[in-house]
Amino acid sequence: MIARDTGAAHTLRDMRERLVVIGGDAAGMSAASQARRRKGPDELEVVAFERGRRTSYSACGIPYWIAGDATGPDKLIARTPEKHRARDIDVRLGTEVVEIDRDRGRVRTRDVLGAEEWTGYDQLVIATGAVPKRPPIPGIDSDGVYGVQILDDGEDIIEALDRRPLRDAVVVGGGYIGVEMAEALLRHGLRVTLVERSEQPMATLDPDMGRLVREAMECLGITVVTGAPVREVLTGADGRVRAVATDVGEYPADVVVLGLGVSPNTGLARDAGLPIGAHGGLLTDRAMRVRGEEAIWAGGDCVEVLNLVSGGMQHIPLGTHANKQGRVIGTNIGGGYATFPGVVGTAVSKVCDLEIARTGLKESQARAAGLQYVTAVIESTSRAGYYPGAAPMTVKAIAERRTGRLLGLQIVGREGAGKRVDIGAVALTAGMTVEQMTALDLGYAPPFSPVWDPVLVAARKVDDKVRADGNGA
Amino acid sequence: MIARDTGAAHTLRDMRERLVVIGGDAAGMSAASQARRRKGPDELEVVAFERGRRTSYSACGIPYWIAGDATGPDKLIARTPEKHRARDIDVRLGTEVVEIDRDRGRVRTRDVLGAEEWTGYDQLVIATGAVPKRPPIPGIDSDGVYGVQILDDGEDIIEALDRRPLRDAVVVGGGYIGVEMAEALLRHGLRVTLVERSEQPMATLDPDMGRLVREAMECLGITVVTGAPVREVLTGADGRVRAVATDVGEYPADVVVLGLGVSPNTGLARDAGLPIGAHGGLLTDRAMRVRGEEAIWAGGDCVEVLNLVSGGMQHIPLGTHANKQGRVIGTNIGGGYATFPGVVGTAVSKVCDLEIARTGLKESQARAAGLQYVTAVIESTSRAGYYPGAAPMTVKAIAERRTGRLLGLQIVGREGAGKRVDIGAVALTAGMTVEQMTALDLGYAPPFSPVWDPVLVAARKVDDKVRADGNGA
Incomplete structure (x- = not known):
């Protein structure tokens, strides 16, 4: 298919600067909003492409929504596409950016019907987020196995819990999401087993502190199995999940939730030849400009951040960083000056x-x-x-x-x-x-x-x- | 009366160094404890004089105890005299220091029976605390008027509340203690009026923020009267308090609680010619040594502290500062090195x-x-x-x-x-x-x-x- 070409950002008809944002969640829409706050529609055109159907939501809230602590998904949406549009941000849902053409300053998009189009940019923000890690474990894509990444995941899990009485849940991965999901499932009355490959859950803590978390979870009635890499997700005759097999044992499961972390979603940036770090994230300067680029910025779960304590780079997908970085980008595009110096890993x-x-x-x-x-x-x-x-x-x-x-x-x-x-x-x-x-x-x-x-x-x-x-x- | 003289600290019999502490509350006993931790009884003798009958208690806890949130007074005592004595700290209760003789390195004490004695020191810690402000208001010493300074005050107030049904309470002063006491009395079922001379309660906040406190207190049912300096505490025929008269009106009171703040208790230090600041507190260096002195230290509510933001000195009576300062003193006396750089007014x-x-x-x-x-x-x-x-x-x-x-x-x-x-x-x-x-x-x-x-x-x-x-x- 040949993409329709709407030309470069500057046409005879329209001499405004055009900001193109790839990704309609925290970083992308914070950048868009902040740039819009500083430059009106007569100065700056803002176009945001989002392949999903929602903008600006709190993925961090999903476990709490499932637990029943937050009514969702509406409440988890900080700002709907309509609200962004009311502020003259042209949000295009169901539209994926499939190529960045740096030479000509344009992106190629594809909508849900497969129609492609080129859109020129003067400033480009890459906020493509992260993708859940899915190790090549047999059965990991079976019915009854869920991620906790986008709001649709939350709806799927809630629907599964409502549809029929479930008895056993296995949560794979003992990080933040895993631990929060273990509680959420427990509160739905399920018997919950958390399996974790390392020595303790919460591997962001030292083992001695992680042990306290483990003990508390066990007191709550959660079975915590550590040193247990998953070998296989076992299914029944109906194709649905029935158990999780690990190196140390097999655990019955009517539902499996994966909390295995995420990786930066940077295929598009990589294809465009932009600099990617050792952890797979885009590399930027303190102003959140992609290293070596004049007009391309990046923020959120697709970038690496400087750890101010170690001096090393890290990938820390967290909504609060995404929001800050987006605001920094929008401030800079809008003619101000702001920096995101780094994180301390809180x-x-x-x-x-x-x-x-x-x-x-x-x-x-x-x-x-x-x-x-x-x-x-x-x-x-x-x-x-x-x-x-x-x-x-x-x-x-x-x-x-x-x-x-x-x-x-x-x-x-x-x-x-x-x-x-x-x-x-x-x-x-x-x-x-x-x-x-x-x-x-x-x-x-x-x-x-x-x-x-x-x-x-x-x-x-x-x-x-x-x-x-x-x-x- | 001629004081019995036990001589200088060093006698032929006892070549140990002697630390004398004046005041058995947070600063004094923290200093004593920390010095003791670092130097054993064979090296250092520690004598602490306390004019009251208790040591190391939390005056900050009194309003909560009266409110019923903390059982007291035992719970408010961090460490009893017996526990200090068990660690070889010679606590002398009911013993007031009435003179510091810097030339001869000794203090004169007076016990409850009036007997006086000289005690020599090698190191002296002044931790004499603060005294409640009692402006010369007619009737301020009447029956039914209480301070909130020492544990006995708490007992007196609780006894008054238990003895007979009381209906109206007036709290004079809208600072921390006043506001906390207003709540405590409210929870005893009294009608509470808080009278404050300035524009808003919580004068440590700006008026716009203090207004929020006022509104919240009024929502709770506390009558807040501001711009109302107290003129007189009115008493009935029985000599007991019956009302508080201010510049803006008269308020019925079966009980009056004074929260007018405290002043450094530095008469003793002043008489000894030690340096006193503009706010009435002792002046020290960062090691908490009294300025210009080799062997005299001071900490707690009797000292002034450097405000690290303004660069000026302040008097901020607060248990947390007293504890830190006492620990710094004890560390230094014990042969270590520590400083209390100042406060930021939290x-x-x-x-x-x-x-x-x-x-x-x-x-x-x-x-x-x-x-x-x-x-x-x-x-x-x-x-x-x-x-x-x-x-x-x-x-x-x-x-x-x-x-x-x-x-x-x-x-x-x-x-x-x-x-x-x-x-x-x-x-x-x-x-x-x-x-x-x-x-x-x-x-x-x-x-x-x-x-x-x-x-x-x-x-x-x-x-x-x-x-x-x-x-x-």
Whole structure:
């Protein structure tokens, strides 16, 4: 098929600048919105191509929607295509970009009927997101196996749960999505087994902290099987899933949910010869301009980000980064100036009332970055011990040997535990030492904290080790 | 009476160093404990004089105890005299230090029976705390008027509430203690009027944020009267309080609680010729050594602290500072090295489910420090909008004109609002600009935060103003 060519962005008829956005979710639509805020329709034309049928939704909300905590999918949509259109953003749903022609500054699109068209751009934003990892496991595409990536996945799972009484669920992968989905399925009355190939669930934590998550999940009645790579998804005569076979055993399953993580969706960018990093993501500068390009920008789950603590690149698909990066892109396209300097690797989640948070480097990451470190683990409470609702909390702090620079913080606890990780996130961004942290003037009152905030207790304890280590060396 | 003289610290019999601590609460006993941890009884003798009958208690917990949220007073005591004694700290209760003799390195004490004694010291820690402000208002010492300073005050108030049915309470002063006490009395079924001389309660906030607190208190059924300095506490024929008369009206009162703040208790230090600042507190260096002294240290509510944002000295009586300062003193006396660099003015409180927090400078403080600034106020929620329990939150950010340095943050909201102030506290300590803050990698997941944390939304908005202002100047 020969694509119809609408020509370059500038025609005699229309001398406006044209911004083309590929991908209608967080990064792409934040960029579009911010550019529009700064430049009106008489200056800038904004066209956004989205291959699906929705824009600007919260994929992070899917497990909570399935759990029944959020009514969805409408509530998970921050801004509908109609609302974007009302702001003069030309959203084209069901339209996939299949080629980027950098030489002529245009993209080739294909709609649901297969019709192709070329659209010229002056500025291009690549926000193609990520695709779920699907290892070549026999049976992984069987009926009854679901991902948790787009809103349709959520609808499919809810429909499956509603359609007939199900008894057993297996969640494959013990990361954030896996843990959240285990809770969601538990709350639907299913018997839930979580299988994880590594030593503990929540591999973004060190194993000693991951063990606390495992214990809490087991207390909730979730069977947690670790060191268990999946060999095969077994199906019955009806072709539907019936069990999951792993290296350590076989687990019955009426439904299987995959939480195996995602990879940057960068085939299109790769084909166009744009720079891709070791983790498969697009490489950009701090302004979120694709490296070496003048007019091509990228953000969201399709890019790699700089870890400000390790100095290395990482792929961290997270809505909050996508939103920030999109806003930076839109600000820059709109004639302002903004940067996304990088991340410190903060993440927070919960399973029932257990809150799980981390920021910076865990031990294995510190080692990989060639850093020497000391660690401390402390137990404290979320409020003054005598105040009702004071809940236990375990905090692990990691500091660089000799310098005492904070390298990482991990928290597992109950209400009030998770967001304390922000203290570490800001301290890491500022490059603080744990000694400096011990003097931090954090909010104190009995309903909010013990007189020494648990994070400070951890900083104190690891600072003692830095000092002892310095004396001994 | 002539004091018995036990001589200097060093006698032929005992060549150990002697640490004398004046005041057995947070700062003093933290110093004693930390020094003891680092030096055993064979090296260091530790004597702590406390004029009351308790040690190491949480005065901050008194309003919550009265409210019924904390069983007290035992629970409010972090460490009893017996426990200190078990660690070889010689706690002498009911013993007041009445003179410091710097020339001979000794203190004169007086016990409850009036017996006096000299005790020599090698190191002296002054942790004499604060005394409640009692302006010369007629009737302020009447029966039925209570302070909220020591645990005995709490017992007195609870006894008064239990003894007979009371109907009306007046709380004088709308600061943290006043607001917390208003709630406590409300929960005892009293009709509560809070009278405050300034424009709004919570004068540590700007008036626009204080208004939110006022409105919330009024919703709870508390009568809030502002611009109302107290003229007189009126009593009945029985000598008991019956009403409080202010400039704007008279309010019936069966019980009056004073929350008028405290002043550093530094008469003893002043008499000894030690340096006292403009706010009445002892002046120390960063190691918490009294300025110009070799062997005299001070910490807690009796000292002034450096505000790291304004560069000025302040008196901020708060248990968390007292604990940190005491630990710094004990570390230094014990042969280590530690500093208390200063504060950023963080405070957090709550009235029922309304959380109130502030850090840094409010507008009037920024003006007083000679700083030019811009402000922004935003409304957001504690969690993703679609997640159950997402509660409204108002955040105000203040940034320096031209530089964009964060100067202050104020938060009023419901659950999950208050401790977010820690983000601002760490950013202020690090001297971050609001532009830097907009890129902070804070913990995000729907149960914990909208995709843009409310603090970041405030930083973003005030950053826009910094930029607009820079362009316009």
